[in-house]
Amino acid sequence: MALNIDVIKAGLETSVQDFPGRYGFWEQGFPPSGPFDMWSFRLANILVGNAPEAAGLECQFMGPTLKFSDDCVIAFTGAEMNATLDGETFPMWESVAVAAGQTLACGFASVGARAYLAVSGGIEVPQVLGARATFHMAGVGGLEGHALKDGQSIAVNGGAGVPGRKVKQDCRPKIANGKQWQIEVVQGPNDDWIAEEGIERFLESEWKLQARSNRTGYRLEGPEWIFADKASSKGPEHGEHPSNILDHGYPVGSINLCGQTPIILVNDAPSAGGFINPFTVPSAAFWKLAQSKPNDIYRFNRVSVEEAQEMRRGIDGLCVEDSIE
Amino acid sequence: MKFDQPKYLPGGDHFILVQFGDDASIDLNFMALGLTAALKEDATKGVVDTNPSYNSLIVEYESDDISYADLKIELARLISGLGSVEDLELESRLAYLPAMYLDPWTRDCVADYSEKIAPRDYDPDFVAEVNGFEDAKQLARIHSGTEHWVVAVCSTPGLPLMRALDPRCAITSPKYNPPRTWTTLGAIGVGGLSSSIYTTPGPGGYNLIGRTPVPLWDPQQRLPVFKDRVVLLDAADRVKFVPIGEEEFEYIEARVADGSYEFNITAYQRFSVGAYKKWVASLNQDGRF
Numbered sequence: 001m002a003l004n005i006d007v008i009k010a011g012l013e014t015s016v017q018d019f020p021g022r023y024g025f026w027e028q029g030f031p032p033s034g035p036f037d038m039w040s041f042r043l044a045n046i047l048v049g050n051a052p053e054a055a056g057l058e059c060q061f062m063g064p065t066l067k068f069s070d071d072c073v074i075a076f077t078g079a080e081m082n083a084t085l086d087g088e089t090f091p092m093w094e095s096v097a098v099a100a101g102q103t104l105a106c107g108f109a110s111v112g113a114r115a116y117l118a119v120s121g122g123i124e125v126p127q128v129l130g131a132r133a134t135f136h137m138a139g140v141g142g143l144e145g146h147a148l149k150d151g152q153s154i155a156v157n158g159g160a161g162v163p164g165r166k167v168k169q170d171c172r173p174k175i176a177n178g179k180q181w182q183i184e185v186v187q188g189p190n191d192d193w194i195a196e197e198g199i200e201r202f203l204e205s206e207w208k209l210q211a212r213s214n215r216t217g218y219r220l221e222g223p224e225w226i227f228a229d230k231a232s233s234k235g236p237e238h239g240e241h242p243s244n245i246l247d248h249g250y251p252v253g254s255i256n257l258c259g260q261t262p263i264i265l266v267n268d269a270p271s272a273g274g275f276i277n278p279f280t281v282p283s284a285a286f287w288k289l290a291q292s293k294p295n296d297i298y299r300f301n302r303v304s305v306e307e308a309q310e311m312r313r314g315i316d317g318l319c320v321e322d323s324i325e
Numbered sequence: 326m327k328f329d330q331p332k333y334l335p336g337g338d339h340f341i342l343v344q345f346g347d348d349a350s351i352d353l354n355f356m357a358l359g360l361t362a363a364l365k366e367d368a369t370k371g372v373v374d375t376n377p378s379y380n381s382l383i384v385e386y387e388s389d390d391i392s393y394a395d396l397k398i399e400l401a402r403l404i405s406g407l408g409s410v411e412d413l414e415l416e417s418r419l420a421y422l423p424a425m426y427l428d429p430w431t432r433d434c435v436a437d438y439s440e441k442i443a444p445r446d447y448d449p450d451f452v453a454e455v456n457g458f459e460d461a462k463q464l465a466r467i468h469s470g471t472e473h474w475v476v477a478v479c480s481t482p483g484l485p486l487m488r489a490l491d492p493r494c495a496i497t498s499p500k501y502n503p504p505r506t507w508t509t510l511g512a513i514g515v516g517g518l519s520s521s522i523y524t525t526p527g528p529g530g531y532n533l534i535g536r537t538p539v540p541l542w543d544p545q546q547r548l549p550v551f552k553d554r555v556v557l558l559d560a561a562d563r564v565k566f567v568p569i570g571e572e573e574f575e576y577i578e579a580r581v582a583d584g585s586y587e588f589n590i591t592a593y594q595r596f597s598v599g600a601y602k603k604w605v606a607s608l609n610q611d612g613r614f
Contacts, residue, residue: 024373028555188335248380
């Protein structure tokens with residue numbers, strides 16, 4: 001019998017995602033989507049013995065309640081959501097055998113913000129542009145284009161998994177409740193629109209994550225920006241405000257300055273627009289964004305392009321079978 | 326202004342922004358699209374995606390396959406191979422898209438905005454006035470009198486950023502401030518130097534002048550034109566709007582719904598920048614349709 005998962009309660013925003021998401025279609029206006037914390041997501045797939053591209057669930061702030069129609073192996077990684085399986089505490093970062101008819105229930109995230117659930121075989125939904133990832137703002141991918149809803153049923157591909165595998169402690173992302181995060185940034189592409197003292201102020205200040213943040217953008221609150229002369233002496237085609245620029249493409253992760261409000265453009269962001277991007281958060285720091293909560297405090301730590309690439313390789317090096325004990 | 330040498334600016338660990346200049350000269354977009362075509366032709370190792378705009382091109386790359394420094398060298402090599410902008414010849418399909426100008430649905434959008442956010446005039450009247458046209462009807466005549474160049478497909482899936490190729494049909498207009506919270510799907514808008522078509526119902530800042538009944542993207546790939554692709558247009562394609570009335574709008578809408586709509590897209594021409602510029606130079610640019 002094919003395995004189905006019944007969605008008893010959908011949780012706050014639970015979506016089907018795959019790695020690396022809808023990659024390579026930025027020129028058609030499609031964001032990458034995919035898991036926000038790709039480190040935790042990949043480890044969940046490895047735990048249950050899935051291929052890296054197998055689709056799983058991203059659970060935001062409050063996870064779902066799910067009932068499994070058949071035996072399978074699952075793993076839960078990322079944020080601590082105090083999950084239970086038929087009322088018994090469910091271990092994180094470990095592959096666990098689930099019997100037909102059992103129910104996994106999640107609560108609110110007590111540590112971190114996003115948890116990832118992998119099921120042996122992977123979730124089966126149609127691919128759009130080669131990916132199963134959900135881009136729910138446009139109704140693309142995932143389960144009918146959107147986050148899960150109560151009462152839906154999720155199909156899972158057949159696949160055997162091995163229970164009892166754990167991720168080594170030092171191979172997991174250090175998700176903590178300190179509310180203070182050091183986030184790496186690469187300067188550019190439009191850092192020349194900010195005055196030198198504005199660059200220093202950005203790097204020396206604390207930035208508070210606003211509640212109006214989601215998989216499209218992370219809004220930050222902090223001190224005023226100081227613009228370079230260039231930002232006010234530009235041609236009229238660039239727009240009126242110093243943060244306006246003639247429409248251009250946006251790097252994923254760029255810190256998009258909309259008036260005085262910086263918005264970090266994340267997995268489901270628009271691919272272009274008319275605001276400057278003085279800094280960019282590299283992919284290696286995305287797991288920290290994914291695991292932070294509104295009102296958490298960011299401080300930004302400038303790194304070079306090459307350092308950011310090396311950090312990404314470091315994380316990739318942990319998303320491997322060797323990280324399992 | 327076109328820079329003597331393009332600028333290469335980093336965007337985190339896997340993007341680079343190539344800027345050809347700092348204004349809205351259409352030559353800069355031609356260069357960005359020439360580089361896009363050259364990257365595809367060259368199949369440069371490590372390049373995974375491109376994202377063009379008015380005067381720049383974002384290139385996404387895989388740093389395990391190419392370093393940032395080597396990517397800059399490869400880009401500079403391809404750019405010098407493009408020659409001058411007049412030498413560029415770009416693949417460019419021409420899509421005829423039905424458009425009902427001065428339609429009732431975008432009128433509803435303006436009314437909704439006036440009621441909820443701030444009172445404003447009917448957009449086509451406003452755009453006609455700021456451009457010195459006789460009336461909204463002339464605006465429709467001018468907007469449908471030119472081929473529109475697809476500068477980029479960006480922001481939301483399949484959304485074309487377009488500018489008029491015929492300088493006699495150039496329209497400029499300020500954008501909404503604050504933006505609309507709701508826009509009808511398929512609405513045709515103008516803002517800044519550009520025209521666009523809303524591919525998702527949602528917020529927006531362009532002045533609305535019409536609406537098309539045809540989809541510009543289809544994740545279900547239902548209509549035949551979407552057999553091998555999800556979005557209708559690519560950057561460097563051209564769009565010609567074909568004015569229709571309400572009856573024809575409803576007819577086309579029904580054919581889209583039942584899956585029998587045939588798009589009219591020609592693909593037998595290439596776009597020669599040199600020939601285009603020669604033609605522009607020959608025009609009486611003060612002429613208006």
